[in-house]
Amino acid sequence: MVRYISTRGEAPVLSFDEVVLTGLARDGGLYVPETWPQFSQDEIRSLASMNYADAAAFLLYPFIGDAISKSDFTAMTTKAYASFSHQAVVPLSQLGPNEFLMELYHGPTLAFKDVALQLLGLLYDHLLGSRGKRVTIVGATSGDTGSAAIDACRGRDAVDIFILHPAGRVSEVQRRQMTTVLDSNVHNIAVEGDFDDCQAMVKAMFNDLAFRDELAVSAVNSINWARVMAQIVYYFTVGVSLGSPDRAVSFSVPSGNFGDVYAGYAASKMGLPVEQLIVATNRNDILSRFFNSGEYRKSGVDPTISPSMDIQVSSNFERFLFDLHGRDGVAVSDLMSKLDTDGGFSVNMSLLNEGIFSAGSSSEDETLQTIQHTLQDSLKLVDPHTAVGLKVGAECRNHSDAPLVTLSTAHPAKFPDAVEKATGVHPELPGHLSDLFTREERLVQLPNDLSTVKSYIRERARILQAI
Ligand SMILES: Cc1ncc(COP(=O)(O)O)c(C=O)c1O
Numbered sequence: 191m192v193r194y195i196s197t198r199g200e201a202p203v204l205s206f207d208e209v210v211l212t213g214l215a216r217d218g219g220l221y222v223p224e225t226w227p228q229f230s231q232d233e234i235r236s237l238a239s240m241n242y243a244d245a246a247a248f249l250l251y252p253f254i255g256d257a258i259s260k261s262d263f264t265a266m267t268t269k270a271y272a273s274f275s276h277q278a279v280v281p282l283s284q285l286g287p288n289e290f291l292m293e294l295y296h297g298p299t300l301a302f303k304d305v306a307l308q309l310l311g312l313l314y315d316h317l318l319g320s321r322g323k324r325v326t327i328v329g330a331t332s333g334d335t336g337s338a339a340i341d342a343c344r345g346r347d348a349v350d351i352f353i354l355h356p357a358g359r360v361s362e363v364q365r366r367q368m369t370t371v372l373d374s375n376v377h378n379i380a381v382e383g384d385f386d387d388c389q390a391m392v393k394a395m396f397n398d399l400a401f402r403d404e405l406a407v408s409a410v411n412s413i414n415w416a417r418v419m420a421q422i423v424y425y426f427t428v429g430v431s432l433g434s435p436d437r438a439v440s441f442s443v444p445s446g447n448f449g450d451v452y453a454g455y456a457a458s459k460m461g462l463p464v465e466q467l468i469v470a471t472n473r474n475d476i477l478s479r480f481f482n483s484g485e486y487r488k489s490g491v492d493p494t495i496s497p498s499m500d501i502q503v504s505s506n507f508e509r510f511l512f513d514l515h516g517r518d519g520v521a522v523s524d525l526m527s528k529l530d531t532d533g534g535f536s537v538n539m540s541l542l543n544e545g546i547f548s549a550g551s552s553s554e555d556e557t558l559q560t561i562q563h564t565l566q567d568s569l570k571l572v573d574p575h576t577a578v579g580l581k582v583g584a585e586c587r588n589h590s591d592a593p594l595v596t597l598s599t600a601h602p603a604k605f606p607d608a609v610e611k612a613t614g615v616h617p618e619l620p621g622h623l624s625d626l627f628t629r630e631e632r633l634v635q636l637p638n639d640l641s642t643v644k645s646y647i648r649e650r651a652r653i654l655q656a657i
């Protein structure tokens with residue numbers, strides 16, 4: 191059975207059910223599996239005959255152990271992926287010779303976050319229902335996690351959900367997708383700051399052990415291992431449809447919090463032959479600078495037309511650092527303290543040179559041009575995040591014959607202004623969201639101040655009112 195250890199080495203070792211409900215480790219670290227489940231070539235090949243939900247159950251069950259029965263878990267993956275509008279759940283489209291798009295936006299809120307959050311909502315129900323427990327979810331979003339988490343948790347009796355987003359720094363569609371959900375367990379907070387401020391507040395709430403215990407705080411961000419875990423599946427299914435395990439595949443991943451690309455790294459650790467993992471950033475390029483120089487250094491967050499990637503402190507990067515330093519929790523703690531006190535740290539480039547990662551960034555103009563020429567050349571309308579992945583993928587791919595798959599992380603209609611500016615085409619929202627702009631909104635705007643946000647949450651968390 192896989193157990194979960196903290197990247198800082200000081201928190202209790204947990205089982206899967208505990209890790210899902212716990213979120214951030216009590217030593218401030220992130221949980222990772224103690225060992226990676228391994229899949230043989232024949233097992234990987236066998237995915238070709240499974241539908242997406244069955245492939246998810248097959249690949250993920252080793253992470254779960256006896257926390258949930260196999261039949262209950264299979265029922266959950268079946269239900270989670272029935273909410274997707276495409277039968278293949280994550281279809282592949284071809285852009286050119288050996289060049290593909292993995293369409294991750296066919297879930298209810300039109301971004302890749304649905305792939306994990308539709309499943310996480312069901313995991314919460316199952317794990318809380320069987321214990322008669324309730325939780326208070328506190329999450330930070332730069333636009334997409336928030337709406338996907340709210341969709342997955344709305345109306346669930348065992349959960350109150352508080353989502354912090356940076357005021358004025360998400361697209362109007364993204365904001366409305368969150369703020370027009372009026373269920374009484376949903377609370378939207380617009381913070382007068384950037385995404386890094388929101389994420390730092392969420393982590394600070396977890397690190398206040400009294401607050402977290404009193405409210406039974408839980409995480410829907412990729413702090414939560416289940417988020418990253420669910421994202422591993424599509425690397426395998428798409429790899430297999432392109433010839434894996436007999437052929438290696440490369441992936442270009444639009445990146446911000448490093449969760450999605452870390453899931454690709456996990457897939458490679460589990461046996462999928464991955465030629466390259468290309469980390470694609472917008473001008474908030476801390477990750478790209480790191481992979482090209484070895485220096486991880488914070489700078490201010492700049493608003494861009496790919497707002498979901500306007501991030502400079504990448505939460506899951508700590509999980510990668512843990513492996514890079516031989517799973518030494520003390521070394522990771524030291525680096526994280528340096529990040530807080532000195533604003534950054536460096537690692538020896540020799541640690542990076544042998545890996546499968548490469549990285550680059552896209553300017554605003556390059557992103558717009560990529561949206562435009564992708565429509566012209568391949569008749570495909572892509573969103574600005576996907577365009578960042580396409581631009582950097584083309585630049586960083588090596589000259590092997592491995593197919594290059596760019597992760598298309600959001601539907602173009604979530605970012606109509608940028609898409610229209612690039613192409614003159616106004617992307618329409620799908621039918622279930624067609625009245626989004628006439629729906630009533632509910633949110634509160636709060637200053638970038640931890641104690642104000644904590645008081646707001648304490649006053650509304652039903653878990654406290656019930657005591
Ligand atoms: C549309 C979109 N693309 C890319 C990303 C970056 O993914 P990650 O934060 O997992 O690196 C995000 C946000 O997470 C997103 O919402």
Ligand SMILES: N[C@@H](CCOP(=O)(O)O)C(=O)O
Pocket residue numbers: 330331332333334335336410411412413446447449498499505
């Ligand atoms: N881009 C994300 C930021 C949060 O990332 P997460 O994967 O840790 O939830 C968003 O859209 O909110």
